[in-house]
Amino acid sequence: MSIIQRGPDEQVQVLTDEGELRPDADAPELSDERLVEMYRTMKLARHFDERAVSLQRQGRMGTYPPMSGQEGAQVASAFALAEQDWIFPSYREHAAIYTRGWSLDQTLLYWMGHEGGNSPPPDTNVFTVTVPIATQIPHATGAAWAAKLRDTSEVMLCYFGDGATSEGDFHEGLNFAGVFDVPAVFFCNNNQWAISVPRERQTAASTLAQKATAYGFDGVQVDGMDPLAVYRVTKAAIEKARDPEEGETRPTMIEAVQYRFGAHTTADDPSVYRDEDEVQRWKEKDPIPRLETYLRGEGVVDDDAVEAIEADVREEVADAIETAEGVQRPAPEELFAHVYAEMPQRLEQQLAYLQRLRDRHGDDALLES
Numbered sequence: 473m474s475i476i477q478r479g480p481d482e483q484v485q486v487l488t489d490e491g492e493l494r495p496d497a498d499a500p501e502l503s504d505e506r507l508v509e510m511y512r513t514m515k516l517a518r519h520f521d522e523r524a525v526s527l528q529r530q531g532r533m534g535t536y537p538p539m540s541g542q543e544g545a546q547v548a549s550a551f552a553l554a555e556q557d558w559i560f561p562s563y564r565e566h567a568a569i570y571t572r573g574w575s576l577d578q579t580l581l582y583w584m585g586h587e588g589g590n591s592p593p594p595d596t597n598v599f600t601v602t603v604p605i606a607t608q609i610p611h612a613t614g615a616a617w618a619a620k621l622r623d624t625s626e627v628m629l630c631y632f633g634d635g636a637t638s639e640g641d642f643h644e645g646l647n648f649a650g651v652f653d654v655p656a657v658f659f660c661n662n663n664q665w666a667i668s669v670p671r672e673r674q675t676a677a678s679t680l681a682q683k684a685t686a687y688g689f690d691g692v693q694v695d696g697m698d699p700l701a702v703y704r705v706t707k708a709a710i711e712k713a714r715d716p717e718e719g720e721t722r723p724t725m726i727e728a729v730q731y732r733f734g735a736h737t738t739a740d741d742p743s744v745y746r747d748e749d750e751v752q753r754w755k756e757k758d759p760i761p762r763l764e765t766y767l768r769g770e771g772v773v774d775d776d777a778v779e780a781i782e783a784d785v786r787e788e789v790a791d792a793i794e795t796a797e798g799v800q801r802p803a804p805e806e807l808f809a810h811v812y813a814e815m816p817q818r819l820e821q822q823l824a825y826l827q828r829l830r831d832r833h834g835d836d837a838l839l840e841s
C-alpha cells in the first residue's frame with residue numbers, strides 16, 4: 473500500500489473536523505471491536521492525564537507532561553504496529569506506551585521518581601522513555617538498521633516533537649536512515665509548541681514532513697487529531713518499511729499536526745506565551761469527540777456503551793493510582809544510584825552532602841527547602 477499524500481502542504485484526513493467520514497475517504501479498515509478499543513484507549517488516556525495533573529497539584533507526584541489533545545495521534549499510530557515492532561518514545565507518549573503494554577501504574581511510578589518506572593516491562597518492545605530531546609532518533613535508526621542486517625521483520629516507530637526537528641540527532645538519525653534504507657517510521661508529534669517556542673520559530677520550511685525529501689525518503693503530513701487518518705498513514709508507512717515494493721524507500725517521516733491542550737509540563741504556565749483563543753480553536757478538533765461522533769453515526773457505540781467505557785476507564789485509572797501509591801517512595805539517595813556504573817568523585821561528594829543534610833535536618837526540612 474502506498475502512502476496517500478494530497479499535496480506537499482495538505483494533510484491526510486479521513487474524518488471531517490466534526491467527525492463525519494469525508495466523502496473522498498474510504499471507510500476505516502478496522503473492525504468495530506478494534507475501533508471501540510481505540511476509542512476506549514483514548515478516553516482512558518484523557519482521564520489518566522486529568523488525574524495525573526491533579527496528583528501533581530496535590531503534591532503526590534513530582535512532575536508530569538500532559539498529553540491531552542494528542543491521544544488520537546499516540547493511540548492510533550501504536551494501533552498500526554504489528555506484534556514484533558518496536559516503539560521509541562519521548563516523555564509525552566504515555567498513551568502510546570500503554571497501548572504497547574506499559575502499565576499505567578508504571579508510568580505513574582516513573583513520574584513519582586522511582587527508577588523502576590523507567591525499566592521497560594519485558595516483552596513490550598518499548599525502548600526506554602527518553603527525556604533528552606531527539607536522542608531516541610539515532611537509537612531507532614540503529615535498531616532498524618540492526619533489524620535489516622539480521623533480516624527480522626521488525627519495524628521501529630520513533631516518536632518526537634516539532635522541537636526535536638531542530639536537533640542534530642534528528643538530522644543524523646534521518647540521514648543514516650535514508651542512506652542505509654532502514655525499516656523505521658519517524659513520527660513527529662507536531663503539537664505546535666516546544667515549551668514556549670512556536671512551530672514557526674522552529675523552521676522556515678512550510679511543513680516538517682517535507683524534511684524527509686532531503687534525506688531521500690517519503691514524508692507525509694496527516695491531521696494528527698484524526699485518529700483514523702493517523703492509523704491509515706502509519707499502517708501504510710509500517711508496511712512499506714517492512715516490505716517495500718520495487719523503487720520504494722523503507723523509511724517514512726510522518727508529521728502528525730495536532731495541539732497540546734495543556735501545559736508543556738506541570739512546571740510550565742502556557743498562559744504567558746499563548747492565547748486562550750488559540751487553545752479553544754484547536755479544541756474544536758478534539759480527537760475524542762470526533763471519533764465518538766463517527767462511531768455513534770455508524771451505530772458502533774451509543775449512550776450506554778459510552779457510559780460503560782467511562783466507568784471502566786475511571787476504575788482502571790483509580791486502580792493504577794492505588795497500586796503506584798502503594799509502592800514505597802524511593803530514598804533521595806537513589807537519585808545517584810543508576811547514573812554511572814562507578815560513581816565519579818563529584819557525585820560521591822554530592823551524595824555525602826545530601827546524607828549530611830538528612831542527618832542534620834531530617835527529610836521534612838529537606839523537602840521544604
Ligand SMILES: Cc1ncc(C[n+]2csc(CCOP(=O)(O)OP(=O)(O)O)c2C)c(N)n1
Nearest residue numbers: 564603604605633634635636663665666667
Ligand atoms: C537535548 C535537550 N535540550 C533541551 C531540553 C529541554 N527541553 C525539554 S522539553 C523541550 C521542548 C521539546 O519540544 P518538542 O520537541 O516540540 O516536544 P514536546 O515537548 O512539544 O512534546 C526542551 C527544549 C532537553 N530535554 N533535552
